[in-house]
Amino acid sequence: MERRNTRQLEAIRSYAEHSKSHPTAEDVYREIVKTIPDISLRTVYRNLNKLSEEGILRKIQVPNGPDRFDSTLEPHQHILCTECGEFIDVFMNNEERLLEEIKDLCGYEITGIDVVYRGRCPKH
Amino acid sequence: MERRNTRQLEAIRSYAEHSKSHPTAEDVYREIVKTIPDISLRTVYRNLNKLSEEGILRKIQVPNGPDRFDSTLEPHQHILCTECGEFIDVFMNNEERLLEEIKDLCGYEITGIDVVYRGRCPKH
DNA sequence: TTCCTATTGACAACCGTTGTCAATAGTGAT
DNA sequence: ATCACTATTGACAACGGTTGTCAATAGGAA
Numbered sequence: 167m168e169r170r171n172t173r174q175l176e177a178i179r180s181y182a183e184h185s186k187s188h189p190t191a192e193d194v195y196r197e198i199v200k201t202i203p204d205i206s207l208r209t210v211y212r213n214l215n216k217l218s219e220e221g222i223l224r225k226i227q228v229p230n231g232p233d234r235f236d237s238t239l240e241p242h243q244h245i246l247c248t249e250c251g252e253f254i255d256v257f258m259n260n261e262e263r264l265l266e267e268i269k270d271l272c273g274y275e276i277t278g279i280d281v282v283y284r285g286r287c288p289k290h
Numbered sequence: 291m292e293r294r295n296t297r298q299l300e301a302i303r304s305y306a307e308h309s310k311s312h313p314t315a316e317d318v319y320r321e322i323v324k325t326i327p328d329i330s331l332r333t334v335y336r337n338l339n340k341l342s343e344e345g346i347l348r349k350i351q352v353p354n355g356p357d358r359f360d361s362t363l364e365p366h367q368h369i370l371c372t373e374c375g376e377f378i379d380v381f382m383n384n385e386e387r388l389l390e391e392i393k394d395l396c397g398y399e400i401t402g403i404d405v406v407y408r409g410r411c412p413k414h
Numbered sequence: 415t416t417c418c419t420a421t422t423g424a425c426a427a428c429c430g431t432t433g434t435c436a437a438t439a440g441t442g443a444t
Numbered sequence: 445a446t447c448a449c450t451a452t453t454g455a456c457a458a459c460g461g462t463t464g465t466c467a468a469t470a471g472g473a474a
Contacts (some may be wrong), residue, residue, distance in 0.1 A: 226406070227354050229305070229352065230351050233400055242413075243405040243406070243407060244407070245408070246407070248408050254411075256407070272411075272412070274409040274411055275409050276409040277352065277410065278408040278409070279338070279407050279408070280408070281367040281368070281403070282350070282404065283380070283403050284369070284370050285369055285371065285398040286371060286372065286404070287369075287373065289373075
């Protein structure tokens with residue numbers, strides 16, 4: 167399974183790798199299409215998925231919203247503003263006084279936390 | 291805005307409220323349709339959403355999967371087995387030795403944690 | 415019973431994402 | 445350069461889960 171460096175992959179990699187805004191596939195597409203007008207959204211999806219499988223990006227599956235792609239690989243969480251859609255990083259250490267810490271750090275008032283761990287159950 | 295007690299709402303409430311299995315709307319529909327054959331999936335969605343807005347159920351938005359409805363209102367998290375789809379509760383207190391705790395508690399080996407807090411940003 | 419309107423069921427549409435497949439374009443060998 | 449091979453692409457359609465729409469139905473107070 168040979169690996170090929172296409173214009174499309176390179177453009178997507180360099181954009182997503184340097185982006186700090188947690189872009190969605192749509193976001194990436196709207197940017198890349200300016201320089202590669204005939205690129206397809208399908209290809210953006212394919213390459214973003216490939217890059218996240220390779221560990222170059224991290225795919226963030228946002229409940230009730232499009233996936234976002236994150237170039238920051240260090241473990242951290244995210245906050246989504248339910249009013250304006252702003253999506254920011256949170257780096258936290260201890261969970262105890264987390265909510266107050268978050269409010270101190272960035273002014274967000276948390277209205278919901280939905281955590282879903284993923285894993286393999288004892289049978290697998 | 292008067293409130294009406296329909297057969298459909300009552301059936302959905304009593305099933306979901308007593309269920310311990312985090313049913314999806316489909317799950318609820320497949321059960322209720324046995325006793326109310328002409329109920330529609332649309333109505334199941336509507337009433338599950340209504341019940342979770344009223345705080346009677348908790349809606350869990352699972353990334354890349356259908357929403358689940360939880361009758362356990364105490365704060366807790368969930369684990370989804372990526373192999374068999376089993377979906378279980380986790381009650382945790384401190385985050386520090388969380389992963390080892392989880393493994394001790396229920397044998398799950400965590401392969402991913404995607405946390406998205408929701409809130410209002412300082413502008414709102 | 416009557417009337418009002420909340421709720422329903424049928425249906426279509428939505429969004430984000432992936433499947434399919436023939437056409438295209440990297441890449442390594444000649 | 446040219447070739448042949450096949451990974452990748454772009455088109456298009458389809459998917460799954462959920463919600464919008466709207467005329468028909470059925471609670472519930474008078």
